[in-house]
Amino acid sequence: MKKNLTSSQWLRRFLALALAVLALLALAVYIIDPYYNYRAYDHKYKLDKIFSVPGVVKNYDYDAIVIGSSMTQNFDMDAFREELGQDTVKATLGGITSTEISALFKLAQEAGHARTYYICIDNSTLSSGSTEQRFPDYLMDFSLLNDYKYFWGYEAWMRFIPLDMALLAADSLGIELPERFDEARSIDLMGDWAYRTQFGAEQVLDTYAQSDSGAAINVDMVSISQDALDNCEEFVESMDLSRGEIVFFFPPYSSLLWYSNLENGELELSLALKQRFIELVAGYDNVKVFDFQGAEFTADLDNYMDMTHFSPEINDFMVSCFASGEYLANTGTLAETERQIRDNIDILLSRYPEIEEIKK
Amino acid sequence: MVFSSYVFIFAFLPLVLLGYYLLPRFISSPPRLRVAQNLLLIAASLVFYGYYSVYYLFIIIASILVNYVLALGMQRFVSRPVLSKACFILGIAFNVLLIGYFKYYDFFVENINFVFGSSFTLKHLLLPLGISFFTFQQLSFLVSVYKGEEKVENFVSYCIFVLFFPQLVAGPIVLYSEMVPQFNDQSRSRFNGDNMAAGVYMFCIGLFKKAVIADTLALFVDNGFAQGSLGLAAAWAASLSYTLQIYFDFSGYSDMAIGLGRMFNIDIPYNFLSPYKSDSFSELWRRWHITLGRALSTYIYIPLGGNRKGRVRTFVNTFLTFFVSGLWHGAAWTFVLWGSIHGLFVALEKSFPRLLSKPPRWLRIACTFILVNALWVLFRAESFSQAAIVYRGMLSFGSLQLSQIASLVLDNSFDFPTSVDIAYLSSLLAVLLCVIFRCKNSREKLESFSCTGKSLAFTVFLFCFSVLHLSRESIFIYFNF
Structure with a gap:
C-alpha cells in the first residue's frame, strides 16, 4: 500500500488510537463488571469462585458471611435466613489455605457488611501453613490503582465477558439454557457441588481403598507438630478477632478419616492443634467455636462422598446447631470430643469390618 | 523484567x-x-x-x-x-x-x-x-x-x-x-520517526506472538505433558502445540528485541527466518536461532576443523557442535539427546546431499517438520519417561481418543462441551500452521513496512489485543537457558 502518513503522524495516531481503545475497553469492564468488583447483583453473570468471591464479599448486601473450604460450599443460604434470620453469603474456595481465609476475613471486615462471620477451620488448613493465595490481588482490595489488571485482564476479556454476553443474549432471546447455567449464576449457589455428587458408604470405601492415607508415614512427627503449632498461632494472629461476632467451626469429617489418622499417627497432632486453636481464641468474648468432629453421624458413611466431604443435610444440621448452641466447644469439652471420636471409630469398624482389611 | x-x-x-x-x-x-x-x-x-x-x-x-x-x-x-x-x-x-x-x-x-x-x-x-x-x-x-x-x-x-x-x-x-x-x-x-514507527510495529508483532499465541498454546502444552497417558489425538495436539509455542515464544521475543533496538536506532540481527519452511535440518539451523548457529559455527565447528578435514571429520565435527548446542540449551540428558539427534540429521544431510534432494520440496518440508516436531518433545519433556508418554501416544494409531483433547484445553474457568474444545484447539492449530507455512515472516513484514492507515490499524489491533493478555504474565521459554 502507498505510504500515506508521515512517521510522526503514524506514531501520534498510534498513540491516540491505542489509548482510546484501551480506555474504551476499561470503561466496558467498569460497566459490565464481570467479577462484581464495583457492584454485585444476583442472577447476572457466570460466577467463578476465584474471580467472583472477592467482589461478592465487597459489594453484595449481606449481614453474615461463611468463609471456608469445600466443607462449606453446600451450605443452604435459605437455612441461615430461616434458622438464624441472617442474610448470609458464601465466600468459599476448595482447599482454601489459611492465608486465603485470613485475606477473605480481612476483606469482609473492611467491606463492613457482616455482623457475623462463620469460619470453617479444617485441621489440615491449620497445620499446613500454606501461603498460597489464589484470589487475584487486584480484586482483594478497594484500591483503583491496580484495577488495570481487571480492566485489561485476560480472564475478564477472554474468558468471562464473552461467556456473560452469550448468556445475556440467550436470556434476552428467550433461549432456555441447561439448569447448570442458571446455577452458575446464583450467588447463593456459588461453589455448590452437592447437586452433581453421589453420597454413600460404598464409594467412600472405594476412595479409601484407592487413597494412600492408610499407609504408615515415616516422618518426624515431633518437628511437624511444632511447625504445625507455629502455623496455627500465626494464623490466629493474622486475624483481627476483636470485631463482629465470629463463629469458628470444625467440620464433621467421617470417622474413617479419624481412623486413618489414628493408623498413621496423625490423630494426636490433629487434636493438639485443635486444642491450641481453641486456647488461642478463648480470650475473645465475641468468638464462639463449634466442634462437630465427635458427632455420632460421622460413623455412618452413607452421609459422605469420601472420607471428609459430607452431604448437604449435615450442612443444614450444622446451621441448626449454630442457632441452638449444640456442639459449642471450649477447652473443657475437648477431652469429651476426643472420647467421642474414638468411640465413633469403634462403631465405624464394627459397622464396616472390611475397613481393617483394606489396607492390609 | x-x-x-x-x-x-x-x-x-x-x-x-x-x-x-x-x-x-x-x-x-x-x-x-x-x-x-x-x-x-x-x-x-x-x-x-x-x-x-x-x-x-x-x-x-x-x-x-x-x-x-x-x-x-x-x-x-x-x-x-x-x-x-x-x-x-x-x-x-x-x-x-x-x-x-x-x-x-x-x-x-x-x-x-x-x-x-x-x-x-x-x-x-x-x-x-x-x-x-x-x-x-x-x-x-x-x-x-x-x-x-x-x-x-x-x-x-x-x-x-x-x-x-x-x-x-x-x-x-x-x-x-x-x-x-x-x-x-x-x-x-x-529521534528518528521512521525507526520509531518500524520499531513499534515490530515490537507489537512480537508482543502478539508471545502474549497472545505462545501463552495460549502454553496451556495445551502444560496440560498435555502432565497427562499420565495420551491417545493419538491428544499426543499430536500437545506436541504440535509445543512446536508452535516455542517458535512463537522465541521468535516473538526476538521480534520485540529487534523492534526495541529500532526504537533506539540500533539494528539487532535477525534470529528467525520462517524456520519451519525449511526442507532439511541444515536449512532449519540457518533459519532458527540464527545467531546461536553463527556463534557455534565460529567458535566450535570451525576451530574443530569444520569441513576441511574430510567427510568423516565433517560428520564428527557437526555432531559435536550440536552435542554442545544441546548441552547449552539445558543441563539434562533430554537436551543432550535432542541436540545430538539434530546433529546426526545435519551430519547425514552433509554426507548424502544428493540422496536427500531427490524428493519434491514440499515432501522434504513436511518430513523435516514432522521430525522437528517429534524432537521438540524431548526438548520440552522434564524426563525421558515423560517424553516416552508423549511418543507412545503419538504412535498409538489404534487409539485416537479424540475426547482427551478436552483435557488439554481445561483451564478451570468453565467446562465447555468436548466438541467445542476439539473444534477450538484443532482450528487454532490449523490456523497457526497456515500462518507459519503461508504468511510472511517478521523480517519480510518489517522490510515491507510503511506508514499507512492499514499498518496503523494492524499495529493498534496487535497492541491492544496483546495488552488484554498481559494479566497472565509469563516468562519467555528461552529465559531459562
Missing part, C-alpha cells in the same frame, strides 16, 4: 525512551551525548535485569568486570604472548566455571551420584537469567580479542555491548563489532 508485562510496556520503556531522546536537549556535544545515552541505557538495563532479584546483578556485574579486565590484559600484553595467552585461558576458564557452577553443577553431581552410587548434595541454585547468553557473548568477545579481530574500547562500550536490555537475557547473541560501532555512532543519537 519481561517485555510482555504492564510494567515494561507502560512504565519502563516509555520512561527510558523519554530520557534517551530528551538528553540531546541538555547535552550539545555529540560525543558526550552518546556516552550519556549509553550510560542511561546501561542503568536502565541494570534495572531491567535486577527487577526480579538484585542477586542477579552481582553475578552479571562480576562477569562483566572479570571479562573486561582479562580482555584488556590480552590487549595490553599483545607483545608478550605468554601473558596474553594466560589472560585468555583465565577468561575461558572463568566463563566456563561460572556457567558450569550455576547451570551444570546439579546435573554433574546427579550423574556422579547415579554412576558411583554416591550421595553428594545438590545445590538447587537459582539460575541467573540469560546466563548462557551473556556468557557466550563474552566468550566470543574474548576469542575475538585474542585473535586480534577486536579491539577493547572503553568500559562503557563494553558494558552496553553486554547489557543492552533488548537482547540481554535471550539474545540474539550479538558480536561486539556489529553493536558497539552503532552505540558510538553519533548520527544515531536523535
